[in-house]
Amino acid sequence: MSKFLLEKYKNMVAYIPGEQPKDRAYIKLNANETSMKPSPKVLEVLKSSRMNGLGHYADPDAKELRTAIAELNDVAMNQVFVGNGSDEVLGFLFLAYFNEQSKICYPDITYGFYQVFAKTFGINGKQIPLKEDFTVDVDAYVKTNRHVILANPNAPTGYYLPVSEIERIVVSNPNRLVVIDEAYIDYGNESCIPLTKKYDNLIVVHTMSKSKNLAGAHIGYCIASEKLIEDLNGIKYSFNPYSMNDITIAIGTAAIKDTAYYKKCIQEIINNREYTKCELERYGFTVLDSATNFIFVTHPNLHAREYNAKLREHGILARYFDSERIQNYLRITIGTRQEMEQVIMVTSLILEELVA
């Protein structure tokens, strides 16, 4: 840390992303990514003559991508803001709306980045505990007047709140913002995007890193009322006008349009999720009902920390959170069928060793 860094960052605790070790070839099930390929249309764009024109700046408004997203979600283009991953979208959103005087809240068990953000920017952030059964305590969000950040489905639990419950929070106080992070919405859930036409205090954040198989391209967006989007564009134009480059605009558009391909991929993930859940339950695991591309599991005789270490020894990376309420749970991303069969096979070996 240099002597020049602003005082307010002295307590900065950076977010620790899922590790990317290179010491051997791992089956990576620790960051809710996928080894499935992007849409063939995405790969075509990367090979197209458009790339010869990279000497020119991209459209700073990213209209092509925003139009495609708007059509997919049945909203106006001016209701769409795009960024380099949903993290950047959240970043602009935090910059625009929250400062040292702001009060926000989010669950105690959720995507760790909200807390990192709040700490970095000196925002008064309160963790509202999930209920005993790890579901979101909707009444607590209705009662508080703090701005709300909720991941829905939540991570790492995988639980989904129906749109009517989100709406209860949104209507309860029109003078605070409600940010719903729908990173995992595509795995069989209903989005609350239609509510953005009715309420001007709701922002719905999406990512292409999960269901579009594009974590490595890191494209995210949010949908909200036109006024909120105008704010975000204002901040973006003051911070990084060309934040989306022409490659991400082009491949993002291609991905958004290829719904048929991704529908197939998503169905495969859902099938593999149910297969994995079923198999692990046969081995005595409790597997939380997941509405996402990961599962959150616990076992009566095998501590999650040990399970994680053993999986790693066998070349499989999962995500362990060393946090009080969930220290005996492990989050495992759902990969291809072959990858999940490997998980089951290795798990049975680990359990056998335990008995021996």
Next chain:
Amino acid sequence: MSKFLLEKYKNMVAYIPGEQPKDRAYIKLNANETSMKPSPKVLEVLKSSRMNGLGHYADPDAKELRTAIAELNDVAMNQVFVGNGSDEVLGFLFLAYFNEQSKICYPDITYGFYQVFAKTFGINGKQIPLKEDFTVDVDAYVKTNRHVILANPNAPTGYYLPVSEIERIVVSNPNRLVVIDEAYIDYGNESCIPLTKKYDNLIVVHTMSKSKNLAGAHIGYCIASEKLIEDLNGIKYSFNPYSMNDITIAIGTAAIKDTAYYKKCIQEIINNREYTKCELERYGFTVLDSATNFIFVTHPNLHAREYNAKLREHGILARYFDSERIQNYLRITIGTRQEMEQVIMVTSLILEELVA
């Protein structure tokens, strides 16, 4: 603007990038871009099997790209910070070091983004006038204790300050930061990057949007002491850990390594610049000595505003700044030889019409 936007942004004036009109095919010489292709190595990477793996997150440390940049500039990898364009690098830098209590300064005539930034984030920004001849008043920067932001070469003037002059500013006060934006350094000038090994208050910012023919990929970086880079990475990890996606890491690395290709492109731009300068002078223009990929020109009988409008009618876009001291100057990007021949031909027509 929504009711939720923080009070401090109410006076926000967004940066206006060079326009990207699509009503016809223009020769675009208004944003210091290029119609030259990126390196063939860049295009190869985009077609390679690496792109099949976009389902996985990129290395959040972007080590591959930072290593290539470090080797090119003969510094340590930990002295390199990368971002989505030099604007984003400047953005993180402003977030890290400047707030409402900070005092910064920059020339009255320079890249408009510094002023936009200062206004957006409520930083006390002072414009120090260029001298009568449009050169930087180095003594004024030595005397002030404000943090310094200087573009070198400067835009839109095109003038370059030698490293010894930069060093004078840097040593004059080790307790303030000096940020040197070397966006146009590659067009025949000496970089002050070596000074970063000697001084811990210097940050040198580079972009691949100009001399690497990659405006559309929007990749930038800065080089400074390891402690300053540690600060910037901390902010980045709290704001957008995966800010560089795997595509930009891959093509940025390929571009940095293909020095032979870009050396040729740069030489072509320099040749075209001298050709254009020479031709315009023959037509009575005064052309400031440029150390960049653009020229700044004025004519005794043709007002710059009119010259700009006429060029546009003929399908050529240049950049006019409606600002007091430079309102009779026009900035023209140096393109390919064919594009510059067209500029000269059209200019001669415009001047003929004037006489008629």
